[in-house]
Amino acid sequence: MATGDLNNAPKTPGCFRHPEFLVTIAVKLVFEVPSISAARAIAPLHGGELFSPNQEWNFQGYRVCDGQDPEGKVVQFRQP
Structure with a gap:
C-alpha cells in the first residue's frame, strides 16, 4: 500500500464504523488498562x-488489543 493510499487500507466488515482504518498514521497511542474487556x-x-x-495477542507480558479512536486513528490497549 502506498503511503497515503487509504482506499486500499485493510477493512474488517462490521468491525469499525469509519470507512477508512487509518493505518498510515505515524503515531499509535498505547494505553495500559486494568481490563481490555472493560x-x-x-x-x-x-x-x-x-x-x-479473537484479535487480541500477548506481547512482553501484556495482553494487547488494537482499536480506533473516534476519528478512526489506531490506538492500542494493554492489560498487564
Missing part, C-alpha cells in the same frame, strides 16, 4: 472501538 465495553460510549477478543 475498555472494549466503555470505548463505544466515547466514540471508539476495540477489535474483537
Whole structure:
C-alpha cells in the first residue's frame, strides 16, 4: 500500500464504523488498562472501538488489543 493510499487500507466488515482504518498514521497511542474487556465495553460510549477478543495477542507480558479512536486513528490497549 502506498503511503497515503487509504482506499486500499485493510477493512474488517462490521468491525469499525469509519470507512477508512487509518493505518498510515505515524503515531499509535498505547494505553495500559486494568481490563481490555472493560475498555472494549466503555470505548463505544466515547466514540471508539476495540477489535474483537479473537484479535487480541500477548506481547512482553501484556495482553494487547488494537482499536480506533473516534476519528478512526489506531490506538492500542494493554492489560498487564
